[in-house]
Amino acid sequence: MIGSNIPDKCVPELKKYQAEFLQDRKEELAKIVLFLKDHEYLKVRKMIHKWEGICEPYGFQRLAILGKELSKELVLENQMDSAKAKKIIQKMRDYLLNFNDD
Amino acid sequence: MMIKFKNILKSNQRKFFLYSIVGIVLILLSSALTLYYHNKNVSGQVATFRVYSAITKILTINNEIVSIAGKLEGSSRSIDDETVGIIEDSLDSLKSQYHLINFQLLSANFNTSHGRDEKKKLKSDEFLNNHKVLLKDINDLELFLKKTKALKNENARKRLIQISEKLKEYNNEVLFFLNDKILSDHIEEYSKLRKAGFILVFMLITQILLIWLLIFRPLFKTISQQHDEITKASLNVQSANRSKSDFIANISHEIRTPMTGILGYTAVLRDSNSSNQEKDEAVKIIDRNAEHLMGIIDEILDISKLESGKFDYDYQVVELPKLIDDVYALVKVKAEEKNIDLIFTLSGKIPKYIKIDPKRFKQILFNVVGNAVKFTNEGYVHVKVLYNLEEAELMFLVRDTGIGIELKNQGHLFKYFEQVDSSVSRNHGGTGLGLVLSKDMAEGMRGDVNLIRSEINKGSVFEISFQLEIEHELILTNQLNLSENGKKEFKQTDEREFLLEEKRIMIVDDAKENSRLFEMYLKKAGAETVVHNNGVDAISSAAREYFDLILLDLQMPGKDGFQVLKELRSNLFDGPIVALTAHTMEEEKIRTKEAGFDEHLSKPIKPRDLINKVFELIE
Numbered sequence: 251m252i253g254s255n256i257p258d259k260c261v262p263e264l265k266k267y268q269a270e271f272l273q274d275r276k277e278e279l280a281k282i283v284l285f286l287k288d289h290e291y292l293k294v295r296k297m298i299h300k301w302e303g304i305c306e307p308y309g310f311q312r313l314a315i316l317g318k319e320l321s322k323e324l325v326l327e328n329q330m331d332s333a334k335a336k337k338i339i340q341k342m343r344d345y346l347l348n349f350n351d352d
Numbered sequence: 353m354m355i356k357f358k359n360i361l362k363s364n365q366r367k368f369f370l371y372s373i374v375g376i377v378l379i380l381l382s383s384a385l386t387l388y389y390h391n392k393n394v395s396g397q398v399a400t401f402r403v404y405s406a407i408t409k410i411l412t413i414n415n416e417i418v419s420i421a422g423k424l425e426g427s428s429r430s431i432d433d434e435t436v437g438i439i440e441d442s443l444d445s446l447k448s449q450y451h452l453i454n455f456q457l458l459s460a461n462f463n464t465s466h467g468r469d470e471k472k473k474l475k476s477d478e479f480l481n482n483h484k485v486l487l488k489d490i491n492d493l494e495l496f497l498k499k500t501k502a503l504k505n506e507n508a509r510k511r512l513i514q515i516s517e518k519l520k521e522y523n524n525e526v527l528f529f530l531n532d533k534i535l536s537d538h539i540e541e542y543s544k545l546r547k548a549g550f551i552l553v554f555m556l557i558t559q560i561l562l563i564w565l566l567i568f569r570p571l572f573k574t575i576s577q578q579h580d581e582i583t584k585a586s587l588n589v590q591s592a593n594r595s596k597s598d599f600i601a602n603i604s605h606e607i608r609t610p611m612t613g614i615l616g617y618t619a620v621l622r623d624s625n626s627s628n629q630e631k632d633e634a635v636k637i638i639d640r641n642a643e644h645l646m647g648i649i650d651e652i653l654d655i656s657k658l659e660s661g662k663f664d665y666d667y668q669v670v671e672l673p674k675l676i677d678d679v680y681a682l683v684k685v686k687a688e689e690k691n692i693d694l695i696f697t698l699s700g701k702i703p704k705y706i707k708i709d710p711k712r713f714k715q716i717l718f719n720v721v722g723n724a725v726k727f728t729n730e731g732y733v734h735v736k737v738l739y740n741l742e743e744a745e746l747m748f749l750v751r752d753t754g755i756g757i758e759l760k761n762q763g764h765l766f767k768y769f770e771q772v773d774s775s776v777s778r779n780h781g782g783t784g785l786g787l788v789l790s791k792d793m794a795e796g797m798r799g800d801v802n803l804i805r806s807e808i809n810k811g812s813v814f815e816i817s818f819q820l821e822i823e824h825e826l827i828l829t830n831q832l833n834l835s836e837n838g839k840k841e842f843k844q845t846d847e848r849e850f851l852l853e854e855k856r857i858m859i860v861d862d863a864k865e866n867s868r869l870f871e872m873y874l875k876k877a878g879a880e881t882v883v884h885n886n887g888v889d890a891i892s893s894a895a896r897e898y899f900d901l902i903l904l905d906l907q908m909p910g911k912d913g914f915q916v917l918k919e920l921r922s923n924l925f926d927g928p929i930v931a932l933t934a935h936t937m938e939e940e941k942i943r944t945k946e947a948g949f950d951e952h953l954s955k956p957i958k959p960r961d962l963i964n965k966v967f968e969l970i971e
Contacts, residue, residue, distance in 0.1 A: 263872045271865065299934060303956030304865040 375566030887911030
């Protein structure tokens, strides 16, 4: 857990979209990895900006925090700590694969 | 009911009388036209027969003269006095007959009957000319006879013979003419008779149709209508009787229940073995039941007064928030017992003081809000208070999340003795008179109570309205200051929950995650939402449906936000349109403002900011 001891939980009104939401994020994460490899930071920043905006209100606070951390790294662009970025992406992947609020 | 019947009967009588008059007038007119046509034919025939008769006479007289002249021509002796007398008489008669023929031939009937045929007319004119010449000859002969005193000389005889020759020629002409004329006249008469036959049949059919259309059809319609009305009235009477029986059964149960309590606990009071605590409890229960009984009796008396028109209102200038608080305090207890939320909110400002009958006002509000609580088992009852300054109209929107009312039963809500379902009174209690009484009382105070909408298991929305008379200085307030039983401060529920109630908002965003979020926020605030993920669907939707506001994303595939805005503003939507964008830059805000957006919101948006902004723009 990062920044919170309360486990993430999708808000009840949006619960019906939870599976679709997580699947979409998995697909976007795959794209983020590819964009990072190609040094297309602007595209990654746009995607992460969207994550920041939607993950928290849907109830996925940790994913939002991870998004913010990646954003900080992205600001540096060429001086970006790739190892740190990779670590964050791995955490995101783990989160998306293992999320279970039941 | 009787008055309604009388009115229908009177109206039908008037209609029937009018139709009958119109029918009779039309039948008389058509009959007169037929008669006129027939009479015209007959007159023509009579004129022709008169001419024939005159001509026959002429021929007879002519023959007579010719016969005399023949005799004279054959003999050498002079004419005796007797023959001269006969000839003179014949000439007189001949002259008068010629005048008659002249008159008949010149008469309109004769001429008109031949006028259409040019050939016949020429022949007739020729005949008239000859006739005039002959008449001149006859006059000459008469003069000659007078001059010579007698026809005894040779000259006179010769003259007579000359005239008789002329008459012979004339006779032949007349015979030809007559033959011709009789033939053509007969053909014409037959053709006219055939025409007259057709006209008569046509008139007969027309008259039968007129009689059906103007007399029998309205009569049949009137009888059918009256039959329907009587059947309907009879069914209504049966239904009213059934409702009254149900009502009496229900009211007896309603009266018996507290009465049983009163009688039972009176026995506890009488019992010397009862403890003081038991007696205190009994007094409380008797008191509560007596109050309940009083309430039922009051309702029945109110109906009786309203029905007899003896219901009086005691208008006073009173503090509106205080009245609302009184009702709130009364209903709150029931809501707490059922563990449902009772929320009173203000939309804008309301008058602090109003002139109204406070007792009846509270009774109406209590009945409607109390009903909402009674029929809600979970969720909330929300009372929104609004005031329309321009029209001086005070309004209460009472929304519940209760059992709802079926569409087929909604029409019975505001009828005396017709509680939606008799099982309702068994399950929920009450006489079923509250709503209808409230409506009648509100109408008496220039107000109304209406059901706005209702859905089974989703709830209902009622509207109470009053047209206020503002005689005193209008002081507005935005405070309800609700208290609980007049002691504890009421913790008002967040108004934002209902801020967008009754509002329709369109969300246009290609990112489904965003549109779902906005939809959730807006729905929580009570709004109705419609979501589109592209500009084309949004434009088509705005052309078909009503919206209070549109949230429009700027970056969308296909038509972007600016293009959609342009099309929406071309006569499709003139309400507020809010630009949704991921950018926070000032330039972007200026750009959207210049394009014609009413507001610019940068994603991510906090729910409170979104609701406040949307509310602000709509209001």
